[in-house]
Amino acid sequence: MNPGELLERSLAYALGSVADVRPDGLTRGTPCTEWDLAELLGHLDDSVDALYEGLTGGRIGLVPRDDRACRFRTRACAVLGAWAAGPPDRVLVGERPLEVRVLAAVGAVEIAVHGWDVAQASGRPRPIPEALAAELLPIVRCVVAWEDRGVRFAAPIAVPEGARPQARLLGFLGRRDSFPG
Numbered sequence: 001m002n003p004g005e006l007l008e009r010s011l012a013y014a015l016g017s018v019a020d021v022r023p024d025g026l027t028r029g030t031p032c033t034e035w036d037l038a039e040l041l042g043h044l045d046d047s048v049d050a051l052y053e054g055l056t057g058g059r060i061g062l063v064p065r066d067d068r069a070c071r072f073r074t075r076a077c078a079v080l081g082a083w084a085a086g087p088p089d090r091v092l093v094g095e096r097p098l099e100v101r102v103l104a105a106v107g108a109v110e111i112a113v114h115g116w117d118v119a120q121a122s123g124r125p126r127p128i129p130e131a132l133a134a135e136l137l138p139i140v141r142c143v144v145a146w147e148d149r150g151v152r153f154a155a156p157i158a159v160p161e162g163a164r165p166q167a168r169l170l171g172f173l174g175r176r177d178s179f180p181g
Helices: 003-018 037-057 069-085 100-121 130-143 165-172
Strands: 090-093 096-099
Touching: 003 037, 003 069, 003 100, 003 130, 037 069, 037 090, 037 100, 069 100, 090 100, 096 100, 100 130, 100 165, 130 165
Parallel strands: none
Antiparallel strands: 090 096
16 A cells, blocks of 8 residues: 555545535535534545645644635645655654654545545535545554544444445445435
8 A cells, every 4th residue: 555645546536525515515414413514624624734734844733723625625735745745754743753654544534534525415426436445444444443433433334245345434434325415
């Protein structure tokens, strides 16, 4: 797995999901039941902002920021440029060191899955590309602990044996493969 390529593919997918967001749709519900689309975009932007901070400055501050789709598009392109310019080997998250490869892999999960959430909430569902979902699945299995359930993620949802990678990825993160909108 090349984390830079994974990050690039996740950002490309999420940028496509955010492309059709309209200001009049920001109050729509999302698969993240606690958030409307505006709040989800704010979270997604904060995630990309943290990635950018880590890739360009080697340190991630812990102060959340709130913004919308335009800010996400701008920051997503900046993240790609920062990765291409050569990130540091490690970043500090608060005061804890983290390998940049891990940061990129976790960031790829965050961006792709919330890109899916945005597409669902916007009423223009887009599947996560199968190869991308397949590569993200082992990452989430390593980084999402049971203690995260009920706080950051819902309980896993059972999916049929042999289900496609997207269904397995979303199910593991407590999402159904479709959202009623």
